[in-house]
Amino acid sequence: MAPSESSSRPPLRSLIVRTRKRTVLGFDPQQIIKHFFGANASTAVIVLVLIMIFLVREGIDFLPTYRRELETYRKAGLELCDIADNPLKQQQDLTSVLRRAWAATTDPAAKEVLSDAEDTFDTAIEPAAEVLDELKELAKETKELAVEFHTLEEGRQQLLNAAAKTTDAAARADLLKEAEASKLEPVDFAERITPLLERRGELATKMHEYTVTLEEAVKAFPQNNVLVDQVRAAVPAHIAEIKAAAGRMQAWQWDKPVSIFSVIGAFFFGTEWITNSSWQDFYGFVPLLAGSVVIALIAVLIATPISVIAAIYTNQFATDREKELIKPVIEFIQAIPSVVLGFIGISLVGNLIKEVSEWGFLQWVPGFPIQERLNMFNAGCLLAFMAVPTMFSLSEDALNNVPRAYIDASDALGATKLQTVFRVIVPAGISGILSAILLGLGRVIGETMVVLLVAGNRIAIPDFSAGPGVIFQPAHTLTGIIAQELGEVSRGSSHWQALFMVGIVLFAISLLVNWCARAVARRFEPHKA
Amino acid sequence: MKSTLIALCITLTAAFSAQAQTTLRIRGSDTLGAKLVPSLAEAFKKQGGKVSFDIAAEGSSTAFTNLAAGTAEIGMSSRKIKADERTLCRSKGIAINEIEIAWDMITVVVNKNNPITDLKKKHVMQIFAGDIKDWSELGGSPGPISVYTRNTSSGTYKDFMTMAMKGREYGSNSQKMAGNEQIVSEVSSNANGIGYVGYAYAGASGIKVVSIDGAFPNPAAVKSYVLARPTFLYTSGEPSGTIKEFIDFCRGAAGDAIISKTGFVPLSQMK
Numbered sequence: 001m002a003p004s005e006s007s008s009r010p011p012l013r014s015l016i017v018r019t020r021k022r023t024v025l026g027f028d029p030q031q032i033i034k035h036f037f038g039a040n041a042s043t044a045v046i047v048l049v050l051i052m053i054f055l056v057r058e059g060i061d062f063l064p065t066y067r068r069e070l071e072t073y074r075k076a077g078l079e080l081c082d083i084a085d086n087p088l089k090q091q092q093d094l095t096s097v098l099r100r101a102w103a104a105t106t107d108p109a110a111k112e113v114l115s116d117a118e119d120t121f122d123t124a125i126e127p128a129a130e131v132l133d134e135l136k137e138l139a140k141e142t143k144e145l146a147v148e149f150h151t152l153e154e155g156r157q158q159l160l161n162a163a164a165k166t167t168d169a170a171a172r173a174d175l176l177k178e179a180e181a182s183k184l185e186p187v188d189f190a191e192r193i194t195p196l197l198e199r200r201g202e203l204a205t206k207m208h209e210y211t212v213t214l215e216e217a218v219k220a221f222p223q224n225n226v227l228v229d230q231v232r233a234a235v236p237a238h239i240a241e242i243k244a245a246a247g248r249m250q251a252w253q254w255d256k257p258v259s260i261f262s263v264i265g266a267f268f269f270g271t272e273w274i275t276n277s278s279w280q281d282f283y284g285f286v287p288l289l290a291g292s293v294v295i296a297l298i299a300v301l302i303a304t305p306i307s308v309i310a311a312i313y314t315n316q317f318a319t320d321r322e323k324e325l326i327k328p329v330i331e332f333i334q335a336i337p338s339v340v341l342g343f344i345g346i347s348l349v350g351n352l353i354k355e356v357s358e359w360g361f362l363q364w365v366p367g368f369p370i371q372e373r374l375n376m377f378n379a380g381c382l383l384a385f386m387a388v389p390t391m392f393s394l395s396e397d398a399l400n401n402v403p404r405a406y407i408d409a410s411d412a413l414g415a416t417k418l419q420t421v422f423r424v425i426v427p428a429g430i431s432g433i434l435s436a437i438l439l440g441l442g443r444v445i446g447e448t449m450v451v452l453l454v455a456g457n458r459i460a461i462p463d464f465s466a467g468p469g470v471i472f473q474p475a476h477t478l479t480g481i482i483a484q485e486l487g488e489v490s491r492g493s494s495h496w497q498a499l500f501m502v503g504i505v506l507f508a509i510s511l512l513v514n515w516c517a518r519a520v521a522r523r524f525e526p527h528k529a
Numbered sequence: 530m531k532s533t534l535i536a537l538c539i540t541l542t543a544a545f546s547a548q549a550q551t552t553l554r555i556r557g558s559d560t561l562g563a564k565l566v567p568s569l570a571e572a573f574k575k576q577g578g579k580v581s582f583d584i585a586a587e588g589s590s591t592a593f594t595n596l597a598a599g600t601a602e603i604g605m606s607s608r609k610i611k612a613d614e615r616t617l618c619r620s621k622g623i624a625i626n627e628i629e630i631a632w633d634m635i636t637v638v639v640n641k642n643n644p645i646t647d648l649k650k651k652h653v654m655q656i657f658a659g660d661i662k663d664w665s666e667l668g669g670s671p672g673p674i675s676v677y678t679r680n681t682s683s684g685t686y687k688d689f690m691t692m693a694m695k696g697r698e699y700g701s702n703s704q705k706m707a708g709n710e711q712i713v714s715e716v717s718s719n720a721n722g723i724g725y726v727g728y729a730y731a732g733a734s735g736i737k738v739v740s741i742d743g744a745f746p747n748p749a750a751v752k753s754y755v756l757a758r759p760t761f762l763y764t765s766g767e768p769s770g771t772i773k774e775f776i777d778f779c780r781g782a783a784g785d786a787i788i789s790k791t792g793f794v795p796l797s798q799m800k
Contacts, residue, residue: 092660103665144612151613155620182620276681278696351718371675373718374704452707457680460701474704484680484705488588 055507059500066283066494067263072146073280075189075254077139077196082280083248084132084203087241088125094231094238095121101227110222117217124213128206135196135203140279142192152182193254204246211239267501273459273476275485275495283498285505287461291376291475292445294462295455298380298471299387299444304437306384307391311433314392315399316421327396334389342453345382346374350454353378357472367469374456377471382450387440394439398432399425431521438517442510448479455480478506551771555584556595557605558684559708560633560727561760562586565791566605572787573778580771589684590614596765597621602772604763607633607684623765630779631793634728634746635689635756638713638736640720645669647740650755653693656723659700664721676703677712677724688758689725725756729792748794760793 024032073079095118102114156179163175218235221228270284307330314326350373357368402425410420426433456474459481464470482499489495555566562584570582585591592604593614598621610625618625637653639645645667648656655661657676665671678699679686690696706712709726716722717735728746731738738745744754751757768776778784785795 092655093662096660096662096666099661099666100663100671103663103668103671147613148616151616152620155617159620178622182616272701274698276687277698278687278690279698346714354718371673371719371721372704374715457705458702459705476705484707488590490590490594 052507055500055504059497059504062267062283062494062497062501063260063263065497066267067258067260068150069281069494070263070266071258072143074256074258075193076142076146077135077193077254078143078280080196080200080249080252080254081132081136081139083245083252084128084207085136087238087245088128088132088207090234090238090241091121091125094234097227097231097234101225101231104227105225110225113220113222114228117221120213120217124210124217128203128210131199131203131206135199136279138192138196142187142189143280145192146187146189149184149187152184156182189254197254200249200252204249207242207246211242214239267498271461273481281495283494283501285502287459288476288478288481288502290461291455292451292477292479294471294475295376295379295383295451295477296441296444298377299383300437300441302381302384303387303391303440303444307388307436307440308395308433310388311392311395311399312421312426315396316417316425330392331389333385336386338386338447338449339453341382341386342450345378345450345454349381350374350378353381353472365469366467367472370472372456372472372474374454375472375474376455376462379451379455380471382454383444383447386447386450387444390443391436391440394436395429395433398429398436401432402428431523435517435521438513438520442513442517445513446479446506446510448483451477452480452483457484478502482506551579552581552583553603553771553775554595554601555582555603555605556601557586557592557763558589558607558760559586560589560607560683560685561605561630564729565631565788565793568787568791569779569784570775572783573775576778576783578771578774578778580775589687592763593618593625596625596763597623599623599765602764603775605630605761606763607758607760608688609759609761610763618765626764626767628762628764628768628776628780629759629796630762631760631788631795632751632757632799633760633793634748634751634754635685635692635725635758636728636731636746637693637723637725637739637741637756638716638731639723639739640716641735641737642720643669643737645739646737647743650693650742653741654695654697657689657694657699657703658697659702662702672721674702675715675719675722676700677706677715677722678703679709679712679725680705680707685725685727689756692756692758693725727792728794748789748798751794751799757794 023029098114098118098121102111102118105111105114159175159179159182163172163179166172166175214235218232221232267283268285270282271286272282272284273287274280274282310326310330314323318326353375354370354373356362357365357370362368406424406428407420410424415423455477457476457480458474459476462470462473462475466473482502485495486499489499553570555562555570563586566586567582567584570584574580574582586605589606589608592601592606593610594617595601596604597614597618610627615625637648643664645664648667652661652667656674657678659676661667661674663671663673676699678689690699704715706715706724709730712724712726713730713733713736716724717733726733728748731746741755744750746754746756762776762779764772764776779788780796782797785797788795789798
């Protein structure tokens with residue numbers, strides 16, 4: 001009997017609470033407000049997840065598509081041609097140096113010898129180049145047939161699918177007829193590769209003859225010329241490489257399958273990003289990554305001292321009036337659109353750097369005088385400028401968060417202001433400063449417009465042999481390539497997917513940097529007093 | 530009240546008559562779509578063509594993707610259609626029809642202080658392919674060559690490759706610029722720079738046009754210049770109605786005048 005009694009006469013407190021409660025459409029308004037706030041927070045999370053899903057959905061097919069393309073590249077024999085072509089291309093570099101030596105020499109006799117040497121170089125390679133060109137022609141034809149077959153086959157499948165779906169008999173007949181019209185014989189790779197395989201021996205012989213002539217020609221080179229010595233030193237390696245290539249050609253198999261790992265390797269470790277090529281497109285990630293990383297490092301190296309020192313000054317030494325001036329001014333930088341900064345970079349910073357680099361007393365600086373106004377240093381300077389507000393504000397917050405007790409204790413021990421700042425406050429806030437630097441790095445890596453306009457867009461791994469002067473070379477970046485190329489590639493093509501892969505990697509890098517920033521902040525968290 | 534009603538009526542009639550107008554959607558090349566085709570469209574409307582134009586120029590490749598998808602009536606292209614693009618259209622049941630509209634001359638430019646005035650065609654290829662790396666190799670003043678090209682999706686990028694470089698790749702030292710303007714400004718600021726632009730940009734200050742095998746780009750003698758190329762309009766099937774009227778206008782005398790004014794060479798001058 002007890003429960004029924006208690007339900008009929010509820011305790012006073014719950015009675016009061018219930019009478020106070022109002023419901024909207026049967027819901028508790030407090031719950032509704034809570035859910036409303038929760039929904040706003042979760043929207044951000046959901047959007048982030050959707051972005052990830054979208055990126056992955058567009059990019060995931062890249063590996064199979066690229067694998068198919070590389071497979072065609074191999075089966076059609078383009079790969080075989082490239083094995084021979086790559087070492088032969090070095091000949092161009094050598095003759096280029098020889099021509100320069102010729103231009104620099106004043107002695108007519110030496111000039112004669114050099115001009116002869118260049119001629120020998122050029123004529124020696126011709127037989128091999130001729131054979132190679134013929135093979136290339138064959139390989140390219142096969143590839144084009146394969147591509148045509150693939151495109152038509154895809155279109156045909158679409159037509160057949162459409163035919164299967166239509167209910168109208170006449171329309172279906174039309175579609176089927178069209179599908180029939182676009183039917184092609186599949187390419188017989190085995191048959192088409194045979195002439196290439198047969199002639200590779202001939203090519204190897206021609207290449208061998210070329211190396212013999214080269215060795216002879218080098219003996220006649222004039223002495224005591226820096227450029228000629230450079231060629232002389234490079235020739236043995238060149239010959240060795242050609243011999244190695246001949247060996248690789250023999251061992252090459254056209255029907256060896258392309259493993260998915262080699263495709264992943266070709267993307268992540270590929271050193272060439274070549275698109276819209278008439279020979280073969282390659283999507284190699286390294287040149288873009290190298291450009292992005294070097295630019296980001298330059299930017300962080302410049303921005304870190306400026307923003308950290310400015311933060312220390314503002315936080316510890318500045319008067320209130322100075323604070324009121326410095327903080328808003330630095331934070332205002334963030335409001336400048338990056339495209340405006342890009343134009344400043346082209347029209348102002350570029351010319352400035354170039355002019356300064358031509359000053360006589362600065363010639364000891366590596367890389368001076370510079371030739372390109374648009375280079376990584378220029379981009380790095382502008383990005384540093386953009387990163388300063390982020391780094392400054394967060395560093396300043398970090399210094400603000402140093403417990404008052406630390407400072408009081410230091411003062412009580414008789415430390416000077418400077419000692420307190422550098423021995424107590426900065427070490428205590430170092431975690432926040434480090435994470436500020438990392439977040440600045442994240443900002444810099446993801447920036448697009450400035451690098452697209454200012455970095456010079458040269459898709460090649462920067463020549464690090466130039467030493468520190470490397471920063472004055474142009475480069476291309478991960479963000480820049482997406483902005484430059486995505487607008488005009490056809491949707492769903494391998495190029496499109498490759499750009500999405502770059503996007504995925506960029507996204508991963510940004511996540512990693514942000515995660516590091518959080519981890520650093522947590523790791524060195526000062527003990528709250 | 531009355532005036533409001535009248536205003537409303539006028540707006541409605543205007544809206545309806547605008548609806549009655551046909552819209553020509555034109556997609557494709559940046560070289561053609563930047564200036565030439567919009568001026569042609571403007572003039573066509575002025576002389577009484579009852580038509581509105583919707584032009585977007587995002588590179589020659591987009592001409593064919595749009596034609597294939599049926600989202601454009603006319604495609605403009607600074608290069609001939611590629612085999613796989615024709616195949617793509619065929620697989621969508623569209624027969625592509627090609628109309629030559631004007632000739633363009635790709636002009637090789639260097640810095641105005643460069644002593645070089647003439648280049649052999651072979652040298653142009655070697656420079657852009659990265660075989661020749663220093664101006665001294667060609668008898669110029671020593672200095673590493675900086676090569677500026679258009680970006681990869683441009684039709685000019687591809688055309689230059691086939692016409693001047695025998696289909697070889699650009700050297701890895703080449704820098705890909707967004708447009709003609711940017712190439713002009715970089716070459717004019719870099720004493721060792723070389724690049725190519727459309728003929729319309731050849732007169733810009735700070736740069737110098739080099740002759741190729743002794744021939745300067747010259748509208749009076751287009752065919753003797755090695756880097757001259759025809760530019761095209763593409764339609765799906767034989768043009769009819771307004772599309773035909775517009776194309777006939779472009780190829781007529783009024784069209785020719787506009788074509789020469791925008792830095793291209795009209796077909797009538799080619800004979």
